Amino acid sequence: MVDKRPRALITGVAGQDGGYLGEHLLAQGYEVFGLALPGEEVTCGLEDGDHVLRGSLTDSASLEAALRQSRPAEVYNLAAATSVAGSFLDPFTSSEVTGIGVLRLLEAVRHIDQSIRILQATSSEIFAGAESSPQDERTPLSPRSPYGVAKAFAHQMVAVYRESHGLFAATAILYNHESPRRGLNFVTRKITDAAARISLGKQEELRLGNLDVSRDWGYAPDYVRAMRLILGQETAGDFVVATGEMHSLRELLEIAFSTAGLDWRRHVVSDPELFRPVEPVRLGGDASKARSRLGWATSRAFSEIIREMVTADLERLQGAASGPPASPEPPGPTPDLLQPGGYDAGASDTVRRDGLPPVPGPPHGKG
Numbered sequence: 001m002v003d004k005r006p007r008a009l010i011t012g013v014a015g016q017d018g019g020y021l022g023e024h025l026l027a028q029g030y031e032v033f034g035l036a037l038p039g040e041e042v043t044c045g046l047e048d049g050d051h052v053l054r055g056s057l058t059d060s061a062s063l064e065a066a067l068r069q070s071r072p073a074e075v076y077n078l079a080a081a082t083s084v085a086g087s088f089l090d091p092f093t094s095s096e097v098t099g100i101g102v103l104r105l106l107e108a109v110r111h112i113d114q115s116i117r118i119l120q121a122t123s124s125e126i127f128a129g130a131e132s133s134p135q136d137e138r139t140p141l142s143p144r145s146p147y148g149v150a151k152a153f154a155h156q157m158v159a160v161y162r163e164s165h166g167l168f169a170a171t172a173i174l175y176n177h178e179s180p181r182r183g184l185n186f187v188t189r190k191i192t193d194a195a196a197r198i199s200l201g202k203q204e205e206l207r208l209g210n211l212d213v214s215r216d217w218g219y220a221p222d223y224v225r226a227m228r229l230i231l232g233q234e235t236a237g238d239f240v241v242a243t244g245e246m247h248s249l250r251e252l253l254e255i256a257f258s259t260a261g262l263d264w265r266r267h268v269v270s271d272p273e274l275f276r277p278v279e280p281v282r283l284g285g286d287a288s289k290a291r292s293r294l295g296w297a298t299s300r301a302f303s304e305i306i307r308e309m310v311t312a313d314l315e316r317l318q319g320a321a322s323g324p325p326a327s328p329e330p331p332g333p334t335p336d337l338l339q340p341g342g343y344d345a346g347a348s349d350t351v352r353r354d355g356l357p358p359v360p361g362p363p364h365g366k367g
Contacts, residue, residue: 005031009072011057011105012079014040016181017121021076021224022046028228033070035063035079057101063108067116074231076119077105080151083185084125087147099150099157106161106169117168117231118158124175124216124242124283126152133246133282134216137173137238137289159238168236172227175242175285178305179220180312187249188217189313191256192306196313198267199260205267209274211253214246216284219300229294239294242285247302255303259310 008025012018013034022044025032034046038054046052053069055062057079067075080098081087087094102120109116127135129142141156143149155171162169182189187208197203218241226241257264290296300308 003031005029006074007031007033007070007072008074008076009033009035009053009066009070010076010078011035012077012121013044013046013052014042015078016179016183016220017078017177017224018042019044019181020179020221021078021227024221024224024228033066033072035066057097057104060104060108063105064112067108067112071113072116074117074119075105075109076121076227076231077102078121080121081147084145084147087145087150091146094146095150095153097150098147099153102154103157106157106167109167110161110165114165114167117236118170119227119231120154120158120169120171121227122155122171122173122238123148123151124173124285126155126173127283130283134242134244134284134286136240136286155238162236168231170230170233170236171238172223172230173238173240173242173285174223175216175218175240175283177218177220177223177241178309180309181220182309188252188306189309191252192309193313194267195256195260195262195264195310196317198257199262199314200317202317205269207269207271207274208249209271211249211268211270214248214282214284216242216245217247217252217302217305218243218298219305222296222298222300226290226294226296229290229296233293239290240285240287241290241296242287243298243302244285244287245302246282246284251302252306255306256310259307260314 006029008030010018010021010032013022014036018034019042022032022034026045031051032046033051033053034042034044035053035055036042037056042052053066055066057063079101081094106118109118124135125145125148126141126143127139128144128148130139132139141152143152158169158171161167176188178186178188184190184193191206194203194206198206223241226239230239253264253268257267287296
């Protein structure tokens with residue numbers, strides 16, 4: 001019997017968004033394939049050697065092989081070298097993976113099957129220097145980091161292949177989105193994990209950079225739903241995916257630590273040495289286009305997301321205390337605290353999606 005399920009290929013399937021997207025597409029009746037680095041664990045229900053393919057955005061041959069083996073109708077590119085701070089330390093790798101890697105994927109699709117629909121996960125870091133907030137699809141690109149520049153290159157290259165080669169190539173401009181699966185290198189998870197550890201006597205303080213920043217934080221499962229809706233449109237386009245609500249880092253700390261029964265002011269230290277080289281303006285997204293054309297909406301309030309993350313960290317740590325395996329220690333302080341998007345590389349920025357050696361961390365911890 002011929003399998004008539006739609007097929008999808010997800011690059012970066014081992015990350016937060018890749019896992020949620022894989023589960024979502026499986027629930028929608030898709031046959032799902034995932035591209036991951038050798039040795040990466042994939043936890044969204046795909047079988048290694050069959051539906052989990054091994055490859056890298058730095059290797060055109062592996063991308064072409066993945067396309068031929070999976071024969072997808074849709075490709076979701078979530079793979080990237082995710083560290084903003086790390087991109088200052090190693091701009092060549094950030095450009096090679098996050099920028100040129102997308103070009104390799106577009107070329108592979110153009111040569112193998114031009115009917116494939118492509119979704120590129122773009123980052124709100126392309127608007128880091130924007131003069132106004134909120135930003136939408138018409139906001140001029142103004143990246144302020146090598147990572148943001150690489151994402152901007154990829155974003156514009158998608159438009160070139162859409163307009164010049166006729167590919168169905170779309171982008172989801174993703175603002176910060178979180179969940180209990182978020183890597184410990186991201187500020188939200190760094191905070192929720194610390195709140196849980198401090199409440200259990202496993203940690204004494206949390207050192208962060210600039211506390212006087214605000215971001216647009218959403219819920220990761222909501223954002224992967226938007227990705228599928230974008231590829232379901234009649235024509236390809238660009239869509240900002242955001243809540244439109246700004247929340248301060250201090251508000252995040254208040255919710256997280258109070259959930260753990262703590263006053264954050266007693267345990268959090270702001271260290272000027274951990275400030276970013278360049279701090280973006282208020283990165284807040286206007287998702288009016290996604291709401292009107294996709295019928296997309298968020299499902300969780302900011303406070304609910306943070307409480308869910310703290311609860312999950314408490315349960316994980318308490319479970320680890322009762323027996324093996326032991327919970328890994330959190331990463332050291334890092335200036336790379338406010339990365340947008342869902343292109344996390346696991347529990348540490350030094351874990352890479354590109355198949356190349358890790359980028360050395362900054363002097364204050366992992367990048």
